[in-house]
Amino acid sequence: MEHISDAIYREAAKVSLYKCLNRSTGQKMSAGHIFQNFPHVPDDNKVTAYEHNGDFITVDDDMRQNTSRYSNYPEVFITKETARALREHENAKSAFLPHDETVWKRAIHAWYEMGLSGTLEEIVNSSGEVPPWTCQTAKRLLTFVRFANSLHGSLFPHLSLSNEAMITKFSNMTNWKTSPLRAFAWHPHTTKFAYAVCDDSIHVHMQGNELTPTLKHKLQKNVADLAWQPHYASVLAVACQSCILIWHVEPTSLATRPSSSSVQVLQQSNHCPVTCLAWDVDGRILLSSSPVDTAMMAWDVAMETCIPLRRVGGGGVSLLKWSPDGSKVLAATPSNIFRIWETSHWSCEKWSKCTGRCKAACWSPHGDVLLFTTENEPVIYYLTFSGMADESKPLIGGSQTAVACLDLSEVTVKTNSGDDVRVGGSIQDMVWDPTGERLAVLFKENSSGTNRYIAVFRTKIYPVLDITPCGFVKGFEGETPQHIAFQPKFDRGALLTVIWSSGRLSYIPLNFIPNDMVEYHKFQENFGPVHMQVSPGLYSRFTDYS
Amino acid sequence: METLAEWFTREVFRWRTGAAITWTVIMLCPLTTMYLLLASFHPSHPFQWITDFLFAVISLHFIMSLTFLSLISVLFHVISSRTFTVVPYISLTRLAAFLQLCKAQCLTYGTVCAVTGGIIAWTCTCMLGGRYANLSFRCDESSDAYCLNEYHLFLVLYGIYTGLFYFTRHYLQQQNYMQFPALQQAKVFQVRSQIVPLLYSTLGYVLWQIKFFYILYYFFGYIPRNWMSKNSSLKLSTVYSLDTLYGLLDVVLLWQTFWCGVFIQYPWSLGATLFKIYNTEHFEFPVTSMFDSFKNKCLVDALNEKPMSLLQYLGFHDLCHLSKHSFARRKELFSLSQPGGHPHNWNKVLSVCLSVIIELNDKVQEANWLVLSSAPIRQPSGDKPHPSHNRDGQTSSLHIRSFHQLAPITTIGDETGKTVGQSHQKQAVTFKTKLISNFKKRPIISYFLGELPEARSRQIYVGAQIQIWAVEALSSLTAASYQEDSYGVVQMSLPKIITAMLSLQENIDRHLKTAGGPGRKGQKDQTANYLALRYLLQNTLKSSIYRIIDSFGKCIIDLRLPADVEKKIKSFMDYKE
Structure with a gap:
């Protein structure tokens, strides 16, 4: 099925969006930009602390102590000094091998480690030490090798990138290469998270536990993604340059450096670098993808x-998103194609004719709405999916067209104190909170060279998708956000975690009551307490039945 | 009324097998063409090579060979279809592994493989023509005497050898083991993703086995040759003989032999793969049936179908699929009977699932006891206190049992001093056992008679796929019941399910710790995937318990569970397991 998102549909969507805005804000809107309707942009010397009663509360910049701390959540701050010290050892080889080793020797080492493509890459990486023609030849050969490895018809420019450049391009971190933290993942069930530092070690933090295990392995290089296994206490999948590592971190163990015996190595030829991982909701299958391999691997x-x-088609898989209900997977390719797979029989629908590569995407909690954005256009599109009509026949049920629902192109807005700032631009990443009520959008660097704000929207999925402005999140002066994530289990609304360029991890609680809870209470008020006689817990029905 | 197994064989198994064989035969046409193209390769005359090939392909001779090959292949695959199994055979010693080949069924299949291999190689020689074509040729242009064509004989013998090798691999390397794929993709994609890796592995394998044939032929090649010439009154050629170093260094012959081997092996392996893909496909059994003739062909009957393990496997596979993907069928499973209002469907499924779980649990527990009882018991020495294992009731009962097992041995030791006759007898016995144990220690004999590492542990988990599906299905159904079970039929059995899962989980953990061998590191064996089933079972159990706890949340505590189970559940709730 081919789907077109053409101009007509986009226009229609804009109109409907403005209708939504009108209805929800109750203001008469001028034909302005969405950012004009946002609450005030925080000043330079303010930091966003939390959301309360629908407003983002900011505090002064000098109250540094309080902002990266939240109840008894672990406090993380990778200082600049440690980050710099770590970055010098970035390449493990340079730490161990004498530096005067020639490029050819290194190439031979790479041959033993990673085969032909490794050798070629080593030569391409050290282009200063070899004659230019060699470098050129190596580059072409590398392109050819990767092209031959990924079965498809047309040549893709991303195949000639080096591993690091490729990860930087396809990671959901802004500036993956220079960022002090390179990947981050929340545990799906408890307050526990892991992050990868640029020296390729991984740290695991748990609530109420001072112990932070550090995971290191000789194959753990250029970590691009982390994923915790659902329905499991402590199994972490790590996407590395040459393989996938599965760490079994014993939650009750007192070891700060788990040994390499608690690691499983999953390796597949022609499937590296691995840049994206996704577990299925049951934790049974791990999907991994690499931008150079047209196949995604189901482990x-x-x-x-x-x-x-x-x-066939697309040149690789750059982004994987498993829908929260487990029924569908989005697999985006480095070209203008993305696919939606259904997970009972693993057939897929192909969506082409996008304006660019699908850069970021997120699913609604029930897996019926998909928001996605392309690389070179600051517009969020949405796709709706209908439920299964007939269970024996797998159905993806995607709507015929992708509809543009938000235009976030760059504009100038005024801060509280009246200064002009540029906000918006092309989108780096976006995340939807598990209740489906808040959407956070992280931008790429805009024309001013930075992008200090994260835009947060209120969303309502039923009866029609409705996205309204909520507020901006800002860090300390000079900090730019690198990565955003919502904690999957949070009782009081949603908890947004932001990694800043300074190496600071901040928690921004968005306090609200989810809509379905409100509806439920309204229902109870109107129709009386239906369930009051029934005791809470399981045996209500059980005792009735017996 | 016909039984479920009969019905299944007639309506499902035969159709699936037939489809697999049809596709194998269809694939045979391009494969034969490719073979002819490659085998008749002439580097010096490329143009002639292509034209010769094209003429050969459109000739009647080729079409007849192809028809013949198809017929042979159909026969071969029909016979092979009985050799596949869903439960791999695990032998305790190497000798036992070889002995399993000597069973009647295996021997017949071995003969079939050898004969078919020979016939295919013979057809190959016919298609190739030239110096391979006939068994005999005129010794001299002038004379009337016929000589034995050794090239022809060589290829046919190689065909037989390849057939025999395929046969041993089929059984010893468990190529006849059907593993259900983790994802249910469409068959086309499954085949597509396996065709190329299979070709690579066949090429490598043929290269590996061809050298043994050359060595064998070098030393023993004269036996079949002389036998042939004696029985068919053909003369031996004086010009050349192949069992010399010079004769075997013929590169063209090696090339032809290699492709002949690939041409025999690859379609067979492909056929086996297709057979496995077709027969491991998901099959939907009805949960209940309104028709009388189908009353005994429902899901529960399939789950109980132990004699035909493929059917039982498909049943559990379907149950697992149902529990995850099918709302309508789950609803049917949770429904009450009319009239009467009993949850018969659920109760039946539950009892089958629990019984297979408990069955494995008992086996594992027994193995754990054996390990514990065979472990050396520490003598109480000096003021060192007894190592107390009385953390829970189970371990203390283990100790009691291990003492019981040791008891008879000590009494025998006491009695020996009493009667002389008995002591003689005993001496003889010890001498015999000593002799046997000495005998067993000899390198070659210990190679064959020595117990393979972990063989016993493997034997326990050999059919663990059933338990994996049962556990997964139970947990998914339980999790779904929180929303969908309107009569609360599942909640009745929740304590039972949780207790059974937890005890199996605990026993397996203990077993893998004590008798797990060297752990999963270092046993990276691609051919023996079933070895990892125990780890899969361990993982599945944990995640299944987590899934139940996750969906029921704190309500689990309301269940009246035994104290130790509750303690365990609490640690699961804190995500500390």
């Missing part, structure tokens, strides 16, 4: 086997 981790899911 059975316990058996250490994998099944390739290959479709």
Whole structure:
């Protein structure tokens, strides 16, 4: 099925969006930009602390102590000094091998480690030390090798990038290469998270535990993504340059450096660098993808086997998002194509004719709405999916067209104190909170060279998708956000975590009551307490039945 | 009324097998063409090579060979279809592994493989023509005497050898083991993703086995040759003989032999793969049936179908699929009977699932006891206190049992001093056992008779796929019941489910710790995937318990669970397991 998102649909969507805005804000809107309708932009010397009664509360910049701390959540701050010290050891090889080793020797080492493509890459990386023609030849050969490895018809420019450049391009971190933290992942069930530092070690933090295990392994290089296994206490999948590592971090163990015996290595030829990982909701299957491989691998981790899911076209898989209900997976490619897979029989629908590569995407909690954005256009599109009509036949049920619902192109807005700032631009990443009520958008660098604000929107999915402005999140002066994530389990609304360029991790609680809870209470008020006689807990029905 | 197994064989198994064989035969056409193209390769005359090939392909001779090959292949795959199994055979010793080949069924299949291999190689020689074509040729242009064509014989013998090798690999390397894929993709994509890796592995494998044939032929090649010439009154050629170093260094012959081997092996392996893909496809059994003739062909009957394990596997596979993906069928499972209002459907499924879980649990527990009882018991020495294991009731009962097992041995030791006759007898016995144990220690004999590492542990988990599906299905159904079970039929059995899962989980954890061998590191064996089933079971159990706890949340505490189970559940709730 081919789907077109053409101008007509986009216009229609804008109109409907403004209708939504009108209805929800109750103001008469001028034909302005969405950012004009945002609450005030925080001043330079203010820091966003939390959301309360629908407003973002900012505090003064000098109250540094309080902002990166939240109840008894672990406090994380990778200082500049440690980050710089770490960055010098970035390449593990340079730490161990004498520096006067020639490029050819290194190439031979790379041959033993990673084969032909490794050698070529080593030569391309050290272009200063080899004659230019060699470098050129190596580059072409590398392109050819990767092209030959990924079965498809047309040449893709991303295949000639080096591993690091490729990860930087496809990671959801802004500036993956220079960022002090390179990947971050929340545990799906408890207050526990892991992050990768630029020296390729991974730190695991748990609530109420001072112990922070540090995970290191000789194959753990250029970590691009982390993912915790659902329905499991402490299994972490790590996407590395040459393989996938599965760490079993014993939650009750007192070891700060788990040994490499608690690691499983999953390796597949022609499937590196791995840049994206996604577990299915049951934690049974791990999907991994690499921008150079047209197949995404479905790993059975316990058996250490994998099944390739290959479709020709696109040149690789750059982004994977499993819908929260587990029924669908989005797989974006480095070209203008993305696919939606259904997970009972693993068939897929292809969406082409996008304006660019699908850069970021997020699913609604029930997996019926998908928001996505392309690389070179600051517009968020949405797709709706209908439920299954007939269970015996797998159905993806995507709508015929992708509809543009938000235009976030760059504009100048005024801060509280009246200064002009530029906000918006092309989108780096976006995340939807698990209740489906808040959407946070992280931008790429705009024309002023930075992008200090994260835009947060209120969303309502039923009866029609409705996105309204909520507020901006800002860090300390000079900090730019690198990565955003919502904690999957949070009782009082949603908890947004932001990694800043300074190496600081901040928690921004968005306090609100989810809509369905409100509806439920309204229902109870109107129709009386229906369930009051019934005791809470399981045995209500159980005792009735017996 | 016909039984479920009969019905299944007639309506499902035969159709699936037939489809697989049809596709194998269809694939045979391009494969044969490719073979002819590659085998008749002439580097010096490329143009002639292509034209010769094209003429050969459109000739009647080729089409007849192809028809013949198809017929042979259909026969071969029909016979092979009985050799596949869903439960791999695990032998305790190497000798036992070889002995399993000597069973009647295996021997027949071995003969079939060898004969078919020979016939295919013979067809190959016919298609190739030239010096391979006939068994005999005129010794001299002038004379009337016929000589034995050794090239022809060589290829046919190689065909037989390849067939035999395929047969041993089929059984010893468990190529006949059907593993259900983790994802249910469409068959086309499954085949597509396996065709190329299979070709690579076949090429490598043929290269590996061809050298043994050359060595064998070098030393023993004269036996079949002389036998042939004696029985068919053909003369031996004086010009050349192949069992010399010079004769075997023929590159063209090696090339032809290699492709002949690939041409025999690859379609067979492809056929086996297709057979596995078709027969491991998901099959939907009805949860209940309104028709009388189908009353005994529902899901529960499939789950109980132990004699035909493929059917039982498909049943559990379907149950697992149902529990995850099908709302309508879950509803049917949770429904009450009319009239009467009993949850028969659920109760039946639950009892089957629990019984397979408990069955494995008992096996594992027994193995744990064996390990504990065979472990050396520490003598109480000096003021060192007894190592107390009385943390929970189970371990203390283990100790009691281990003492019981030790008891008879000590009494025998006491009695020996009493009667002389008995002591003689005993001496003889010890001498015999000593002799046997000495005998067993000899390198070659210990190679065959020595117990393979972990073999016993493997034997326990050999059919663990059933338990994996049962556990997964139960947990998914339980999790779904929180929303969908309107009569609360699942909640009745929740304590039972949780207790069974937890005890199995605990026993397996203990077993993998004590008898797990060297752990999963270092046993990266691609051919023996089933070895990792125990780890999969361990993982599945944990995640299943987490899933139940996750969906029921704090309500779990309201269940009246035994104290130790509750303690365990609490640690699961804190995500500390």
